[in-house]
Amino acid sequence: MTALNDLTISDARDGLRRGDFTALDLTNACLTAIEGAGALNAFVHPTPEVARDRAAKADARIRAGEAPAMCGIPIGIKDLFCTEGVPSQAASRILQGFRPPYESTVSARLRDAGAVMLGKLNMDEFAMGSSNETSTYGPVVNPWKIDDRQLTPGGSSGGSAAAVAANLCLGATGTDTGGSIRQPAAFTGTVGLKPTYGRCSRWGIVAFASSLDQAGPMTRTVRDTAIMLGAMAGHDPRDSTSADLEVPDFEAALTGDIRGKRIGLPKEYRMDGMPAEIEALWSRGADWLRAAGAEIVEISLPHTHYALPAYYVIAPAEASSNLARYDGVRYGYRAQLAQGDGITEMYEKTRAEGFGAEVQRRVMVGTYVLSAGFYDAYYNRARKVRTLIKRDFDLAFEAGVDAILTPATPSAAFGLGEMADADPVQMYLNDVFTVPVNLAGLPGIALPAGLDAQGLPLGLQLIGRPWEEAPLLALADVLEQAAGFVSRPAKWW
Amino acid sequence: MSQIDPETARKVAHLARIAVRDEDLPRLAGELSGILTFMEQLNSVDVEGVEPMVSVTPMRLKRRQDGVTDGNMPDRILANAPDAREGFFTVPKVVE
Numbered sequence: 001m002t003a004l005n006d007l008t009i010s011d012a013r014d015g016l017r018r019g020d021f022t023a024l025d026l027t028n029a030c031l032t033a034i035e036g037a038g039a040l041n042a043f044v045h046p047t048p049e050v051a052r053d054r055a056a057k058a059d060a061r062i063r064a065g066e067a068p069a070m071c072g073i074p075i076g077i078k079d080l081f082c083t084e085g086v087p088s089q090a091a092s093r094i095l096q097g098f099r100p101p102y103e104s105t106v107s108a109r110l111r112d113a114g115a116v117m118l119g120k121l122n123m124d125e126f127a128m129g130s131s132n133e134t135s136t137y138g139p140v141v142n143p144w145k146i147d148d149r150q151l152t153p154g155g156s157s158g159g160s161a162a163a164v165a166a167n168l169c170l171g172a173t174g175t176d177t178g179g180s181i182r183q184p185a186a187f188t189g190t191v192g193l194k195p196t197y198g199r200c201s202r203w204g205i206v207a208f209a210s211s212l213d214q215a216g217p218m219t220r221t222v223r224d225t226a227i228m229l230g231a232m233a234g235h236d237p238r239d240s241t242s243a244d245l246e247v248p249d250f251e252a253a254l255t256g257d258i259r260g261k262r263i264g265l266p267k268e269y270r271m272d273g274m275p276a277e278i279e280a281l282w283s284r285g286a287d288w289l290r291a292a293g294a295e296i297v298e299i300s301l302p303h304t305h306y307a308l309p310a311y312y313v314i315a316p317a318e319a320s321s322n323l324a325r326y327d328g329v330r331y332g333y334r335a336q337l338a339q340g341d342g343i344t345e346m347y348e349k350t351r352a353e354g355f356g357a358e359v360q361r362r363v364m365v366g367t368y369v370l371s372a373g374f375y376d377a378y379y380n381r382a383r384k385v386r387t388l389i390k391r392d393f394d395l396a397f398e399a400g401v402d403a404i405l406t407p408a409t410p411s412a413a414f415g416l417g418e419m420a421d422a423d424p425v426q427m428y429l430n431d432v433f434t435v436p437v438n439l440a441g442l443p444g445i446a447l448p449a450g451l452d453a454q455g456l457p458l459g460l461q462l463i464g465r466p467w468e469e470a471p472l473l474a475l476a477d478v479l480e481q482a483a484g485f486v487s488r489p490a491k492w493w
Numbered sequence: 494m495s496q497i498d499p500e501t502a503r504k505v506a507h508l509a510r511i512a513v514r515d516e517d518l519p520r521l522a523g524e525l526s527g528i529l530t531f532m533e534q535l536n537s538v539d540v541e542g543v544e545p546m547v548s549v550t551p552m553r554l555k556r557r558q559d560g561v562t563d564g565n566m567p568d569r570i571l572a573n574a575p576d577a578r579e580g581f582f583t584v585p586k587v588v589e
Contacts, residue, residue: 383545441549
């Protein structure tokens, strides 16, 4: 018999509605799993009291027969989301002790749909990182293990990915600025979707790069992603970039019929030095979609090569501005001051002690590219290149392509600490297939499609037209069925 | 190849209000130079006549009444401050 915390969201929903078990049973199973998973370092602020209270309320709604799909489903919330009265510190020392007096729109929507918050999940500091090693809580460990090494779950939503992969929760919220949902999903054999920019409200989510940030679901199946996205999405007057569009029934879109869909394979994603296994997986993915009745065409996205450098101008520029608010005055950490220190020393010491190395680096890069004399050369040029990158996608869609298939990452999960001596730019290359999607504001989903020779999961990415998460999920569902990925990490923790 | 010298690194750190010890400036300058060199690939793109992107989704921002919608909660606002006294945020002396 499967333990309750091993269930998918869709099976748990059906079981709850049938009365096979209660939300409290399900929640307790997850809380027990979390207690036993300290070695993964995924949950950094567990909230068992909140969870049991919400589970009891969910059970009452289920008994009354008025339960939405997420009612009674235990989930984890990335530490980037402000949660009322519960620590929310973006995995940064500078927000130590911060307890927001408000709830982010996305986590409030999930709460109102009856979802049960189990606690807050580890991540890279301020969502800046691809390995979870920049967290003030220490790195998350990937539940996948093939030898003595501890592997990264990816980042920045590494705690979310690890918790979902290890069955500590049924789903988790993530955020994705350059690949922070899709890369960790690929590294942990889970499913993660970054919605169209504007689909989910950013209100109450600690801002990294506001023109790129999007929240999205991380789950074990495509169907679960569809269910969870439905509860997270929707217009919010408190986020001026949130789209006032109807939220479709994403789960109903999973018809299994993708006949006649035209899928583009961008030739520029065939990179020099790409491992043969990734290339082979990509071809298999195309074959699976073709076998299901889709048409596969080669396309060109000529500015792909410039996406990473443009991203690493725009994201730090926006971050340097967003992170100016951490000044030791209104919330969080303030440095101990020496005799005679004034307000400038307070700012400088607070930010030096409160921000980790990668965050400091990005804030300084952003400061530099926005400074007088460099604004046009770096920041404006990057925004022009961003226009061209989006135009590449627009032209492909106008030419009749419905979605684009690519690898999710250029490698499988690597060992924690293995990149410690590498150039920061080496770490940035993890996002090479995901960053263009953020720059163009498009929906993208990563799903597990196979194991590499060492036995680690590899993911594929599907990119859709703006606002077309529903057809994108339908394609992902067919790909998931064809791949038949059922491997789970063996429990060692 | 973009070269940030330690003196420029010091200026950038100060603009960003991040204290950096003198002995760390050369390493910081090296890292920033590496990142900026990576960015300089953008110089080989022809951006003649291209508009810089302002909004990724072509939609008109919604208008709303420019009015007060919230407030009157100084205790809640100050609850997270490292130092707050008598209804105010407290900071070191700003003016001598």
